[in-house]
Amino acid sequence: MRAFQILIDGFAISALYALGATGFTLIFGVSGVLNLSHGAIMVAAAVAAWAAASILNVGTYAGALIGVGVALLTSFATYFAVVKPIQDSRRIPNEEKEIFVLTGTLLWGIMVQEVIAYFFTNNAKTVLPIVEGVVEILGVRTPRNEIFTAIVCCFVIALLWLLVNRTRTGKAVLAASMNPRGVTLLGLELTNIYVVVWAIYGILAGIAGVLLGMFLGVSSYSVGPLTASAFSIVVLGGLGSVSGSLIAAFVVGYLETLTAYLVSPAYRTIPALLLLVFVMYIRPQGLLGRR
Amino acid sequence: MKKVLSVALRIALGAAAAGALMTASGAALAADPIRIGVIAEAQAIAGASIPQAAQLAADEINANGGVDGRKIEIVSYDNHSSSADSVRAFQRAVNEDKVNAVIASYISEVVLALEPWASRLKTPFVTPGAASNEISKSVHSDYEKNKYTFHGYLTSAALALSVCDGAKDLLVDKMHMKTAVIMSEDAAWTKPLDIGYEECLPKIGLKVLDHIRFSPDTTDFTPIFNKIEGSKPDVIITGISHVGVQPTVQWKNQQVPIPMFGISSQATNETFGKDTNQAAEGVLYQGVSGPGVAVTPKSVPFAEAFKKKFGNYPSYAGYTAYDEVYYIADAVKRAGSTDADKLVDALEKTDWEGTIGRVQFYGKDDPFTHSIKYGKGLITGLMLQWQDGKQSAVWPKDVAKVDIKFPSFIKLSN
Numbered sequence: 001m002r003a004f005q006i007l008i009d010g011f012a013i014s015a016l017y018a019l020g021a022t023g024f025t026l027i028f029g030v031s032g033v034l035n036l037s038h039g040a041i042m043v044a045a046a047v048a049a050w051a052a053a054s055i056l057n058v059g060t061y062a063g064a065l066i067g068v069g070v071a072l073l074t075s076f077a078t079y080f081a082v083v084k085p086i087q088d089s090r091r092i093p094n095e096e097k098e099i100f101v102l103t104g105t106l107l108w109g110i111m112v113q114e115v116i117a118y119f120f121t122n123n124a125k126t127v128l129p130i131v132e133g134v135v136e137i138l139g140v141r142t143p144r145n146e147i148f149t150a151i152v153c154c155f156v157i158a159l160l161w162l163l164v165n166r167t168r169t170g171k172a173v174l175a176a177s178m179n180p181r182g183v184t185l186l187g188l189e190l191t192n193i194y195v196v197v198w199a200i201y202g203i204l205a206g207i208a209g210v211l212l213g214m215f216l217g218v219s220s221y222s223v224g225p226l227t228a229s230a231f232s233i234v235v236l237g238g239l240g241s242v243s244g245s246l247i248a249a250f251v252v253g254y255l256e257t258l259t260a261y262l263v264s265p266a267y268r269t270i271p272a273l274l275l276l277v278f279v280m281y282i283r284p285q286g287l288l289g290r291r
Numbered sequence: 292m293k294k295v296l297s298v299a300l301r302i303a304l305g306a307a308a309a310g311a312l313m314t315a316s317g318a319a320l321a322a323d324p325i326r327i328g329v330i331a332e333a334q335a336i337a338g339a340s341i342p343q344a345a346q347l348a349a350d351e352i353n354a355n356g357g358v359d360g361r362k363i364e365i366v367s368y369d370n371h372s373s374s375a376d377s378v379r380a381f382q383r384a385v386n387e388d389k390v391n392a393v394i395a396s397y398i399s400e401v402v403l404a405l406e407p408w409a410s411r412l413k414t415p416f417v418t419p420g421a422a423s424n425e426i427s428k429s430v431h432s433d434y435e436k437n438k439y440t441f442h443g444y445l446t447s448a449a450l451a452l453s454v455c456d457g458a459k460d461l462l463v464d465k466m467h468m469k470t471a472v473i474m475s476e477d478a479a480w481t482k483p484l485d486i487g488y489e490e491c492l493p494k495i496g497l498k499v500l501d502h503i504r505f506s507p508d509t510t511d512f513t514p515i516f517n518k519i520e521g522s523k524p525d526v527i528i529t530g531i532s533h534v535g536v537q538p539t540v541q542w543k544n545q546q547v548p549i550p551m552f553g554i555s556s557q558a559t560n561e562t563f564g565k566d567t568n569q570a571a572e573g574v575l576y577q578g579v580s581g582p583g584v585a586v587t588p589k590s591v592p593f594a595e596a597f598k599k600k601f602g603n604y605p606s607y608a609g610y611t612a613y614d615e616v617y618y619i620a621d622a623v624k625r626a627g628s629t630d631a632d633k634l635v636d637a638l639e640k641t642d643w644e645g646t647i648g649r650v651q652f653y654g655k656d657d658p659f660t661h662s663i664k665y666g667k668g669l670i671t672g673l674m675l676q677w678q679d680g681k682q683s684a685v686w687p688k689d690v691a692k693v694d695i696k697f698p699s700f701i702k703l704s705n
Contacts, residue, residue: 009511054565121336123535124534124536124537126540126568128568134546217510217540222510225510260511265505265511
């Protein structure tokens, strides 16, 4: 009974982690950017979906769409206002750009967080679930919304796989992640590819944010922990490796759920962090990392 | 670059000088106002009402001629829910803004950090919403040093009593409940609360089956509810303030069949319904006042005036902050001075009918020195329930408007 409970709950949370981390790792793989405003973008999506549905009364579906739209806009804002100016700057030496991007996105994330707290308070918000009610699975009372979350996550990840491996744009993105210079030599504009990647990222982070808002709820305080969890999943899986991140998301998701049920909810995140430290010792490139 | 800097500097200096002139002339014009510093969590639901309610009270007092012709001036500071920011704000309030008294915070950790500063800077200090027993216990243990601090809200011990008094009438006598699980967040204020619960629940006939304390950072409450359900209690007795929206929404989404009853600070605010998408339906919480509840003749007019001005009803700390401005003003009037020690003497003799009941403070010999008195005819607290998207009083009988009702997923065992 409890085993099934852990299996089901762990799956939903892991799928959600996977979705959040995929976009994060994609950006790094393609453009070498570690986007520390990741959590802020997810929270912005969830809070926007909440505000649209509860304050403007646009309905659940429209609210969710608005949430994803806001994440897309925030993602573009992150790229055009923070990341691109740093990448294009001639006053910052190339070898220091990564650290500038890290700092820049971190500060940008804090700004977004403060704006959210200012307008919508720092108390948690929850997005109205698209499907309500519960069903019994293997004797476990499971909210329908939890199943919905898991299905959407898997579906979106599958869609991403198709996009990357089966379309021309996707192949260009893949090529850019392998050899940016080669791509430009083939006559493709690297900036266009970056814009596509940030768009994909924004949509992924938006969907993950809205789903998280429905599943558990978020507040402006969630910004840091969300960035940290995406970061540790991606590092565990191997920076830039999408399949590595997927595996790592499930490892972390289940490890957390096991701890919460079998030890105590208070220690939920600790074993996953210890695992991360351990992996750093024996395999610094992560589970499936190339470098 | 240098030129730009010097221009910027000159502008800044000029602005500062103009500002200084303006405040100087302002002070000269308004015959020595009584200044009250308000340090609060402007970004949190419960804290946001504190400066708003204080300002409302000051405006009303000033509209009626002030205190012996002196206006009340509220100087407010946002502490971002941080103790360090609060201490800086307190120092600034006293040293630079020359306030005569300070009203601060609904978070016990913050208030405990400010208490020594009230002593060092000899400034009367009242909290509208923190609950930890330690606040007034330190006043008792070193009165001469800590007498500047007043606890303008119920202590955790009194809160536990209030919940138990309500639970006896509502849950035990009416619904014949026999067992409970305590679920509280890990924070300074819940330590004495939990001790209080453990002591008084068995006395009223509710056996405590389990006691779960969880980190205020918790986002997924599924394992917690799961564990609680495992011990099959009739009711979950809550002690939550930093969290509120998330457990409530998950309780509803997961259709946990056990009612929640107890302290849930976020539920005291009107926006809680929207924040939870009405998942709050059926939640029972302790309050000192509530919309439409005439605890005293002042309660309803205040709540309505607040809503008219700020768009929503106040949180619990709004009611207390409003009363505090009034009884500080009253104390200044009785003391005939804003001198700190005289003000403390006058505050100790407070007997003020506010929005939450009749406010008096425990004396030097009581273990909870300078905390507001709990009991019939003074302040007893209420139990309210979210029903049809509104907060309705269900206890005590004289103010109750409706009977308890639960959403359909709640399965009462008796």
